[in-house]
Amino acid sequence: MENLLKDKNIVLGVTGSISVYKAAELARLFVKAGANLRIIMTKSAKKFVTPLTFETISSNKVLDDENEEWSSGFNHIGFAKWADVMVIAPATANTIAKLANAIADNILLQTALAYHEKKVLAPAANTNMLTHPITQANIKMLKIANFEFVDTQIKELACKSTGDGALAEPLEIFYKTARILLEDEFWSDRKVVVTGGGTIEKIDEVRYISNFSSGKMASNLALALYLKGADVNLISTRFPIYLPKELHTIDIESSDEMFEYLVDSVRVAKKPKLSKPTIMEEKHIHLIEKKPYLFMAAAVSDYIPKYPQNTKIKKEDIGESWNLELKQNIDMLSNIDKEGINVIGFKAETDEKNGVLNAKRMLKKKELNGVCLNILKDSSSFGKDTNEITFITKDDTIYLGSDTKLNISFKILEEARKLC
Secondary structure, three states: OOOOOOOOEEEEEEOOOOOHHHHHHHHHHHHHOOOEEEEEEOOOHHHOOOHHHHHHHHOOOOEOOOOOOOOOOOOHHHHHHHOOEEEEEEEOHHHHHHHHOOOOOOHHHHHHHHOOOOEEEEEOOOHHHHHOHHHHHHHHHHHOOOEEEOOOEEEEOOOOOEEEEEOOOHHHHHHHHHHHHHOOOOOOOOEEEEEEOEOOEEOOOOOEEOOOOOOHHHHHHHHHHHHOOOEEEEEEOOOOOOOOOOOEEEEOOOHHHHHHHHHHHHHHHOOOOOOOOOHHHHHOOHHHHOOOEEEEOOEOOOEEEOOOOOOOOOHHHHOOOOOOOEEEOOOHHHHOOOOOOEEEEEEEEOOOOOHHHHHHHHHHHOOOOEEEEEEOOOHHHOOOOEEEEEEEOOOOEEEEEEEEHHHHHHHHHHHHHHHO
16 A cells, blocks of 8 residues: 555544544554644543654644644644545544534544545444434434544444444545545446456365466455445455455355356446436436446356266265366356446466467457456466556557556556546
């Protein structure tokens, strides 16, 4: 995630909750991603963690109720003008109630009131406090007032009871914030289906055929799409990286399962424009008008067992040698309905000399809009955090270089958008 948020200005507000220690980890994630970070602490927050902790992480002085000054921008108005986004994590029930009623009796609330762009709110509270009807009403009020919420999680709370109310994981808050900062109008709310991982083809109840595909490329591509604002559906056999909970995933094993969910997901993505939309549908009609995409990054088995067994095959029944009979698998890219959707295939090649030619043949034969070509050295190429991609269309062959799989994903999206 290095430089993911380079030169973005983030104000992080910290309130008085036992989960404030997670805010320190969140601050570290922002800084590691290259963001400029300024922090505001309430008086109660300083009872749990000293400002020195956040000053060390951010390399900036913490703003609180006792040190605001007006000879510079070190004040609530200055912070509000400077920020690209404001995050409050953890946000106590008390802070949520005051925000919902425009009460500004501390420096953090004053800054939030002065900042009119999107704000990210990550609540943390006892279950009863969080589920109280008034708290829930306050949350509903804030959701229509430019606040984006990161849902709490069920855990053992500080009160020793287990329930809903624990602060979301720092990475979840980080990704919600990054999505706001990196949202791209082209990808925003566009429906995109991504497939990934190597399919698992059953031989019997304990054995299967698969391949070395780790699923990292697909997961990073889905993450990049999420951060750009897309409505992503990731169908995969493996999920090797942390993905935001808002990103829809379907966990499958076999190629049969993948094809079933793929057909359904593509059908939903291509849902036709409504003839007589309701008021709410009219408000979101742009979701339907944007042409959907399919990124077929999965490594689907070319051959599958012809006679898979529902019990374990005993070696005594097989003998000294095993002639396992296979049959050719369905070609998903050739059989999927591609009308009304941009389809981009992925091709892994070990033949460096003829790789581009083979990718162009795939492009034409399967009637694709683009192909991402990856030249592999050997099986050790799988599972790495980096990738080397050449993006091929009928008109261009563009070398995207070697980079982290997340950075390569962003480069792929830049080329893919040219297809519309």
